[in-house]
Amino acid sequence: MALPWLESQAVWGDESPARQTGSQAPTRMAILFSGCGFHKQEWWAKGEGPDMELGRVLHPLNDYRDRMVFIRGLYNAEALKGNIHSSQTGNLLSGAPLASGGTIRSGTSVDQLVAQEIGRQTKLPSLVLGCEKANPSVHKNYSMLYSSHISWSSPTTPTPLEVYPALAFDSLFRETASRGDKSVLDAVLEDARDFRRSVSSLDQQKLDEYLNSVREVEQRLDQAHQRGELQGWRPTLTKPNIARPQDGYPQDIVEHMRLMCDILVLAFQTDTTRVCTLKLNNDHGTLRFPHLGVDYMIHHLLSHNDTDDWLKVNQFFLEQVQYLAKRMDATQEGDRPLLDNSMLMLCSSMLNGHHDATQLPVVMLGGGGGRIKGGQNLDYLENSNRQMSRLYLSMMDKMGVHAKTFGDATEPLDQV
Known part of the structure; x- marks a missing residue:
């Protein structure tokens, strides 16, 4: 099992003079997506x-305004060509042209380009998580795989999306994704006790907190399949008439999203990976939200009207970002919390459910390892050079990947 970052221990692979006294926490990049x-x-x-004053969708992030960058006006020119969900999502993280007619061709996404450059430094090059299964159908001449994936390992290969929390957890802590007969934590407790004696008192406290969080996630994974209400398309039966298969896919949407957020934090905390995407739902998705009292329509159809119910659903998604930010902010790494060592970005493939992709909703949290100034409100709408890929060039630079061009951009955003 991987360890959390400890200030009294050197990062794996660190050959710098600071190796004897510890090293700086690495910079991480997490991209969250909410469809429609x-x-x-x-x-x-x-x-x-x-x-900073925020619209009601963003109210859950009020406590993080001093570490927020709100960005208005960026867009992907290629996404305007199809004007449907698939054609606006498949190149969200690449700015690449999309093939139509059911053919699959996009571009390598920014997370995977970074993973290909720095992924050898960690156990996993990247972690690609989702809370809604992929849809392989075709809609209006574009593959729905574009709507189901934001991460692309190559122009023709969407990165496999892990929607099962148990398997995502196993990928962090097991050599093979099998459940086994013994918990991960029980298997390493003796070694953990020996290791604990060799680190500082502050690191001992951090190690204890980390092991407790692993135990909590293990216990919640065991229970997740038993809780909550059905997601997605609502069948004619009000509840299943057979026992639910033990496939590890939670039926409680709140627990599903929180588990994925917790696993993301564990992945960063253990330095198992430094790059993660979390797709909270599909564009053109079918999630329902009975816990909000909004159970009469699927997510996609709700987005077509700016009702109070749609606002409730929007705020629910922002509450997941808030939860993740809070968890990361509570994880101290040396003189900075994990949030300040990270770039956390929330985006969507359209500004609103009316398919407006002439500008994209973007909000960032975190300090990017001390290289991002918080409390900024940036407006590029009147700027002729407002490619979304300029933001990706900036993010890549902070991850140590220095590209001259990406997508349709030839220069980064200087203010990020």
Whole structure:
């Protein structure tokens, strides 16, 4: 089982002079996606700094305004060609042209380009998570695989999307993705006790907190399949008439998303990977939200009207970002929390459910290892050079990947 980052221990592979006394925590990149955009009237920001005023969709992030970068006006020119969900999502993280007619061709996404460059430094080059299964059908001449995947390992290969929390957890802590007869934590407790004696008192406390969090996730994974209500398309039966298979796919959407957020934090905390995407739902997705009292329509259809129910659903997705930010902020790494050592970006493939992709919703949290200034409200809408891929060039640079071009961009965003 991987260890968390400890200030009294050197990072694996660190050959610098600081090796004897520990080393700086690495920079991480996490990209979260919420399909179908947001409420047309409630995605906005005014002012700057800790007093920045936010539209109601973003209210869950009020406590993080001093570490937020709100970006308006960026877009992908290629996404405007099809004007449907698939054609606007398949190149969200690459800016590449998409093939139509059911053919699969996009571009290598920014997360995978970074993973290909720095992934050899960690157990996993990247972690690609989702909370809704992929849809392999075709919609209006474009493959729905474009709607189901934001991460692409190559122009013709969407990166496999892990929607099962147990398997995602296993990928961090097991050599093979099998459940086994013994918990991961029980298997390493004796070694953990021996190791604990060799680190500082502060690191001992951090190690204890980490082991407790692993135990909590293990226990929740065992229980997740038994809780909650059915996701997705609602069948004619009000509940299953056969026992649910033990396939590890949680039926409680809240627990599913929280588990994936916890696994993302564990992946970063253990330095198992430094790159992660988390697709909270599919674009053109079918999730339902009975826990919000919104159970009469699937997510995609809700997005077509800017109702109070749509706002509730939007805020639910932002609450997942808040939860993740809070977990990362509570994880201390040397003189900075994990959140300040990371770039956490939330995006969607359209501004709102009316398929407006002329500008994309983007909000970032975290300090990027001390290289991103928080409290910014940036507006590029009137800028002729407003490619979304400029942001990706900036993010790549902070991850130590220095590209001259990416997608349709030839220069980074100087302010990020």
